[in-house]
Amino acid sequence: MYVRQVMELSVEGARVVLRAAIAHAEKMGVPQCIAIVDRGGNLLVFERMEGAKLLSQHSAIQKAITAASHRTSTGGLPTDLAFGIALATGTRYAAIAGGVPIEIEGEVVGAIGVGSGTDEEDIEVAQVGIEALKAVLSSHPKSAS
């Protein structure tokens, strides 16, 4: 196949993830920076909640890019190589928890990066956002195709 069909998160899908993630972060009482990128690592939507750390505007985006790139959660990346890889990628690499790939039917279609809380809080917010997208897709199965 010279040209192939891929599944890609749309901005509409990204909004579903973002809204659910923010609603959950508000419920937790943890202000967050939340970034969602497509499968190419390009930013789709971003929001910095009231009270979130300023510098997390950068790390949230980097976490999302890293998760889309590596197709794995950033929290599980080996930290011993982090410095080297980060420098080798022009500091585009984030080996800290809070970046989670958005996987639909076994394919990574995008990723979410969450930053400003603890590792656990960041991951939880990311996962709730992704679950919301999956819930919408399963109730409207044709939206995915």
Added chain:
Amino acid sequence: MYVRQVMELSVEGARVVLRAAIAHAEKMGVPQCIAIVDRGGNLLVFERMEGAKLLSQHSAIQKAITAASHRTSTGGLPTDLAFGIALATGTRYAAIAGGVPIEIEGEVVGAIGVGSGTDEEDIEVAQVGIEALKAVLSSHPKSAS
């Protein structure tokens, strides 16, 4: 005055600007990247519409930062100095149309940057977003304090 009261755009206000700007860009049929920053130039919200140019994700943010920094529309900035200033500011400067300060009661509280359309389209989308915020504020005047 050692510490002073200033007005700052909140994420809630940024959402109003973003939603109105996107609605207008959709009506125009022009996909856009839209970034909104606070008065300190820190990103509040971002959205890249379906079909918008990938690189505009960067320029939209830079336009917003530049408009917040210079408290003027980026389209009116002198282009002869643009390269020089851009490099002197670590390439944080965008002297291209589409960045517009958000001014409330004479004070710049944030800025919007729009990129992917023509100069005129970018500016129009930015202005419609700002007008939406002003409309909300004038109908709920207490929301501003």
Added chain:
Amino acid sequence: MYVRQVMELSVEGARVVLRAAIAHAEKMGVPQCIAIVDRGGNLLVFERMEGAKLLSQHSAIQKAITAASHRTSTGGLPTDLAFGIALATGTRYAAIAGGVPIEIEGEVVGAIGVGSGTDEEDIEVAQVGIEALKAVLSSHPKSAS
């Protein structure tokens, strides 16, 4: 609240912090680099004292930015994640002691970053600077509004 009132450190207030911090560092006999940023992390004033380390001109600024971003003293930040976060934020993050938020009436209005001495010396100089501002504000309470 779409647009909200916040308190921000002014350059006049930053000068009070800087002068007191320098006077104290001189008394201690410890040359320092001292940077003061506003609540958005933008540099207000800086001074490198005679004999301070050259590289501290950078770390002092980063400490101030980090303290303003995280609204906490940089000395208390977890060091195990420091490399990762620093790289994920474009090396804008400093998890080393000497950055202290400037909090007035419960609100972070800016931050000071001090570098070139030991952790304890850096923190002491930062705190003396902040106390000087608080002393001025309490004797001229209207200066804060």
Added chain:
Amino acid sequence: MYVRQVMELSVEGARVVLRAAIAHAEKMGVPQCIAIVDRGGNLLVFERMEGAKLLSQHSAIQKAITAASHRTSTGGLPTDLAFGIALATGTRYAAIAGGVPIEIEGEVVGAIGVGSGTDEEDIEVAQVGIEALKAVLSSHPKSAS
């Protein structure tokens, strides 16, 4: 001579330049970012006046570094090469007006960078700052040695 005597601007001298520059900018009614570096291009003092452009915090420093490096006013640098030199120096180069070397007895001892006004305003503020230092030195000739 393997090791030689050089003249270098001290932080005390930099303060004289800064204070005079700020006083003049205030008189002109033009808020400015003002940076002063020593002969090695290392930042000595900085101040961002109320109302100055945020991005000028970066360009003022770059202008001062460039003026110290090239030992000439930045406004006179050839702009046709600016892009290339800027990139070749890691964007540390500013070929825009407002950077002026501080020359004492024929030797460049440091430099001042001013940004946020027009070219003419930036240069005027820089020169007034330098003149103030020269005035102090000529009335206290021993201070220079």
